[in-house]
Structure formats: C-alpha cells, structure tokens
Amino acid sequence: MAIKKCKECKKLVSDSVDVCPYCGAQLKSKTLFLILFGTALIVVYGMSVYMNIGQ
Numbered sequence: 873m874a875i876k877k878c879k880e881c882k883k884l885v886s887d888s889v890d891v892c893p894y895c896g897a898q899l900k901s902k903t904l905f906l907i908l909f910g911t912a913l914i915v916v917y918g919m920s921v922y923m924n925i926g927q
C-alpha cells in the first residue's frame with residue numbers, strides 16, 4: 873500500500889482506494905488500463921507460443 877496524490881484536488885490519499893475520499897474523483901483508471909494492457913500482452917504472448925508449437 874502506498875500514498876499517492878489525487879489528480880483532481882491534489883490531496884494525499886491511499887493507493888488502495890478506488891475513489892478519492894475528498895473530492896470523489898476516480899483514481900483507478902490508470903491501474904485498470906495497466907491490468908488490461910498486461911492481460912492483452914499475456915494473451916498475445918500465449919498465442920504466439922501456441923502458434924509456434926502448432927507448426
């Protein structure tokens with residue numbers, strides 16, 4: 873767990889919260905993007921390995 877700065881109100885909030893407790897701004901959008909991007913990379917990598925085995 874870490875402390876980060878809210879991009880909307882600039883107050884320090886916990887890294888574990890989804891929404892800023894001071895202004896209500898969404899804080900997880902970047903994390904969600906990274907999870908989706910990581911999952912996509914794993915899927916692409918898995919498919920390339922599967923294609924190599926199939927040949």
Ligand SMILES: [Zn+2]
Pocket residue numbers: 878879880881882883892893894895896897
């Ligand atoms: Zn805030």
